[in-house]
Amino acid sequence: MRLHVVDHPLVAHKLSTLRDERTDSPTFRRLTDELVTLLAYEATRDVRTEEVEITTPVAVTTGTRLSHPRPLVVPILRAGLGMLDGMTRLLPTAEVGFLGMVRNEETLEASTYATRMPDDLSGRQVYVLDPMLATGGTLVAAIRMLLERGATDVTAVVLLAAPEGVEILEKELAGKPVRVVTAALDERLNEHGYIVPGLGDAGDRLYGTAG
Numbered sequence: 001m002r003l004h005v006v007d008h009p010l011v012a013h014k015l016s017t018l019r020d021e022r023t024d025s026p027t028f029r030r031l032t033d034e035l036v037t038l039l040a041y042e043a044t045r046d047v048r049t050e051e052v053e054i055t056t057p058v059a060v061t062t063g064t065r066l067s068h069p070r071p072l073v074v075p076i077l078r079a080g081l082g083m084l085d086g087m088t089r090l091l092p093t094a095e096v097g098f099l100g101m102v103r104n105e106e107t108l109e110a111s112t113y114a115t116r117m118p119d120d121l122s123g124r125q126v127y128v129l130d131p132m133l134a135t136g137g138t139l140v141a142a143i144r145m146l147l148e149r150g151a152t153d154v155t156a157v158v159l160l161a162a163p164e165g166v167e168i169l170e171k172e173l174a175g176k177p178v179r180v181v182t183a184a185l186d187e188r189l190n191e192h193g194y195i196v197p198g199l200g201d202a203g204d205r206l207y208g209t210a211g
């Protein structure tokens, strides 16, 4: 498992507004979308391509296009859905699958309530979207499922990661073709399993269900 923290002033600026408790849901959704587009640029650095011959108004030349099989983008419901449009804007030909997962807020264990994606992911590059990597339970389970279905490599795109979650991924997915791209690596988890300083509950803030 490899970790990549995207170090860019625009990412840091947008993330700071996202963290601010005064930021309302419509702004939170817009900033999430904008941040994902910036992270997607980095996350897709190794997306597979092939050469294609194209004709410009001046000459015939060799261009590049995304190769087959198409990449698969998998948002983890609910909060990951807020990242889908930003990702597919950069990868318009990608296929989209869905994983519904929820963390029990008492035990912090993740469970899966919906799965809608191809059974066979042999040879596929997969991009998993979830804004928060906290204890890591959700992402470990999601990525294991993708690898078991044959995915060749998996890139998780997250907004915030906690060191505890990164450590779990490194341990549980050691030697696997997995990369995490995040806008920031935060300090720690608190006693409720929330990322500190974090941004609170991403799903609640995206969909206005807080409080």
Ligand SMILES: O=P(O)(O)OC[C@H]1O[C@H](OP(=O)(O)OP(=O)(O)O)[C@H](O)[C@@H]1O
Pocket: 076, 077, 078, 079, 080, 101, 102, 103, 104, 108, 110, 130, 131, 132, 133, 134, 135, 136, 137, 138, 139, 165, 193, 201, 202, 203, 204
């Ligand atoms: O790393 P972990 O400790 O597993 O926690 C992270 C998970 O918790 C949040 O989802 P939540 O369970 O709140 O579901 P929601 O997206 O429906 O709000 C978040 O979006 C991640 O999926």
Ligand SMILES: O=c1cc[nH]c(=O)[nH]1
Pocket: 132, 134, 193, 194, 195, 196, 198, 199, 200, 201, 202, 203
């Ligand atoms: O800080 C956290 C941890 C888990 N899920 C969230 O939405 N936020």
Ligand SMILES: [Mg+2]
Pocket: 079, 201, 202, 203, 204
């Ligand atoms: Mg939530």
